[in-house]
Amino acid sequence: MSQPATSTPDAQMDLRGTPCPINFVRTKLRLQQMEPGQLLEVWLDPGEPIEQVPESLTVAGYTVEDIDDRSEFFVLYVRRPRA
Template sequence: MSVSSTYTPDAQLDLRGTPCPINFVRTKLSLEKMAPGNLLEVWLDPGEPIEQVPDSLTMAGFQVEQITDCSGYFSLLVRRPNAVSGRG
């Protein structure tokens, strides 16, 4: 119910120095272990990681909510979507 916790990550993953596509795979695996609706903060290097990982996560069905340039690396906030029920 708290609006202030909208961008408070439930977990953090430091992938600075991790090459593509391993950084995407590790991010995806971490998100899949989290509860639906939870938010993961991922630290990525500039260049290919920040160019590729957000797009790959979006295509995989995750919600990229915020990208912040932290001077030397980027902070990416990604939310695991709520499970879609098979009702109806």
């Protein structure tokens, strides 16, 4: 996951300050509204959010393409799978 995201995100969400599991639920709902293959950029807090959300999304069938550490928060790039 050290490579930058392969394309410009189709949508962005700032979930800093949002507790678990609400941040996962909001991310999953947003991905479900997107077209297959689209990329979502999600801003998450350090600690439990960045530890739990990427793993939960992977288990749910989404592709985590990159996690960028911006020191004060993390940027998660996740793609909705193609049908």
